[in-house]
Amino acid sequence: MxxxxxxxxxxxxxxxxxxxxxxxxxxxxxxxxxxxxxxxxxxxxxxxxxxxxxxxxxxxxxxxxxxxxxxxxxxxxxxxxxxxxxxxxxxxxxxxLNNDQAVIAMVDSNLQRERILPSEKAFAYKMRLEAMKHQGRIGSSTSDLMEPKSLNEHVELSVLEAEVHRNGKITIKKTGTTRETKGLRSNEELARMVGESVSQIKRYIRLTKLISKILDMLDKEQIALRSAVELSFLTEDEQYELYAIMEFEQCIPDFSQANRLKRMSQQQCLDIDKMYEILQEVKPNQKEQVKIPLERIGRYFPENFTPAQQTALIESLLKEWAKKKRKQGMKDGK
CATH class of the missing domain: 3.90.1530.10 (Conserved hypothetical protein from pyrococcus furiosus pfu- 392566-001, ParB domain)
Known part of the structure; x- marks a missing residue:
């Protein structure tokens, strides 16, 4: 050197x-x-x-x-x-620094940034949680975080903090076990540290099961977080097939569709044909709607009419109009 x-x-x-x-x-x-x-x-x-x-x-x-x-x-x-x-x-x-101290210092220093991508949070939370568990002498991994845990699984943590001084000096210090941390499960302690709920921590860590292509879509805000979590339960092969369909059809599953894909995968009945069938469904927000500005038609309604009454009146008048058109068509056909 x-x-x-x-x-x-x-x-x-x-x-x-x-x-x-x-x-x-x-x-x-x-x-x-x-x-x-x-x-x-x-x-x-x-x-x-x-x-x-x-x-x-x-x-x-x-x-x-x-x-x-x-x-x-x-x-x-x-x-x-x-x-x-x-x-x-x-x-x-x-x-x-040992590996656990290094992970904690690395994650903590980066979590102070203003903008952090979902994929960055996912792997950072997973790494920090594993380091915290090692400190608490618990050898379990984070692979089963979405499964129910025993209520008496607790860790006593020695909290490490990375402090950056004004002169540039960085101090890694052990703040000890406090009443706030003693008896907390490791994921509860992490949630308290980063200001997230335990459920949100679990969702982020679950994202580490996604293939990189779908994870990139999440980072680019092309897919919603909760939908991405549901897709993380698909097998790796199923995720690659799904990504190919999304790219080819230019369609993204919403939460309901992602949940159905997840359940079908868990039941081992998901194939590429079923993926196409689900993704090609028209979502409620994709249905065409006719919107008429209120200033164009508002003057035709009584002042005390509610929006619901206005809608009902429009529907009634259209039905009457359609009925007259049908009668007129029958006369013309004779």
Whole structure:
């Protein structure tokens, strides 16, 4: 590894003890990092800031447990923006963290962002919950989170927090077990930490069962969250078949249709023909409607008429009109 030098974390050259200069080529992304790093407008703005001020907040890294160099815990976007700006070195704080501590610090630092995609939440919540369970010495995985649990399955958690100071220093600290956390199940504790309900946490984690193509549709808001959760119960092969139909027919299942697909999959009676049959149904919001602006017809109704009475009168008049047309047609036919 190349030599590291103590450096400043801001353009004002204020000394930040413990922060070192690390070559970008020595950095690797966190294993199974769930947050996307794309060269979009947000990253471009970060790049411009780094060009003007440098990397003000150092990256949090640890020795790469899988090879040479360092594994980024926090700062993937800063690293990419600095690389885009032409930097070869970035400030970093090196810490000794085990895998569970690293996961918790990585997830917590990214969940502070304003915009987080559903797929990012899904894998981040799953990773953090697994790390919390390891801390609580429970070896179960998150694969069965949607199934009922024993009421007495509790964990006592040692809460870890990642704190970023104004001078760029990052502290990983153990806040201990509090009355608030003691006795809570791990998913309840996670829900409290991130401000989501336990049910919503379960829904997000269930999304990790989706194939990437359908998960991308969710991130692009082409499919609703609850519909995506229902589709996650389909087998992988069924999901690929369904995606091909959605792409070919340009149609998206609503929640009711997704739920039916799920139930048919669970009953092992779902095939591609049934998928076509369900997706080709006309949804209520797809039915054509005739809308007449009230200002065009409102003056013809008594002032005290309710919308329901107006609708009933229109329907009655149309029935009378249709009846006259039928009679007229019969006369013309003689």
């Amino acid at each position: 190349s030599g590291k030098t103590e450096m400043c974390s801001s353009a004002k050259n204020e000394l930040s003890v413990g922060i070192v200069q690390v070559k970008i080529q020595e950095l690797c992304s966190f294993k199974r990092h769930p947050f996307k790093v794309e060269r979009n407008q947000e990253l471009f703005e970060l790049r411009r800031s780094i060009e003007a001020e440098g990397v003000l907040v150092p990256l949090l890294v640890r020795q790469n447990p899988y090879g040479k160099g360092y594994e980024i815990i926090s700062g993937h976007r800063r690293k990419e923006a600095a690389l885009w700006a032409g930097f070869t070195d970035v400030p970093a704080l090196i810490r000794e």
